[in-house]
Amino acid sequence: MSMKVTIRQVDSVTVVDVSGRITLGEGCTQLRELVRDQLSKGNKWILLNLADVTYIDSSGIGELVSAFTGVAKQGGALKLLHLTKKVHDLLQITKLYTVFDVHDDEARAIGSFEKTPSA
């Protein structure tokens, strides 16, 4: 199953519902282009909902890191929502869990962007 995304705008936050596989190839490319596209539209607050992500590999983790740093460089913020146990465990063992701002509640996650210094 390849990666699929649905994009919703909630207030000033772009919520991206991701499902399927974020792996080397199509999944990573799609995520990279999506983030680039949102930044070009001026959408700098991005919340990635990973609830339906079935698989993520080392390249997918790298793509999340790249998106995180890329958005931050543009003065925005990229946060993660609803990690599956598999993704949670991967971020833990790669010591990235504390790097990302991870949320379990969408409303609170969206509210947290308002506290982000710049957008």
Added chain:
Amino acid sequence: MVEVTLESDLKNVEVAEEISRRVAGAAGFNEEEQHRIEMAVHESMINAIWHGNKNDSSKSVWLRFQIHRDRLEIRIRDQGNGFDPKYIPDPLADENLLNVSGRGIFLIRSFMDEFRVEHINGKGTEVTLVKRLSSENQPKQGGSDREHESHNSTG
């Protein structure tokens, strides 16, 4: 034992994952362990296709899964020139934490009990992944290694 030769194409990564999941299940690993083994095979396949065979689909990747009484042993061989895992930077070091790449071997090592790399002259580079079965998952009766089907495919 399951032995398969796949065309060096990223589409075959999922084929290798499927085989590894089934073999790991047959060996007695639980669902979480099956996923970890599947991920280790996924990362090894990516390395073999992308780094070893340089994404050349005229090359192939050979895999062998062997269930022993106390462990599952997986060998994956590409046709590349090999690498020395000693020289791969530590992805957990502060200066590497936000690197985009360099976590594949680390994940394989995290998920498996043993990881070895060997360059075989004239053949390519072979990695060996070993996952040990916990004592409660080992077969109750004595005996030698468990044999399974063997087949070849060009994927």
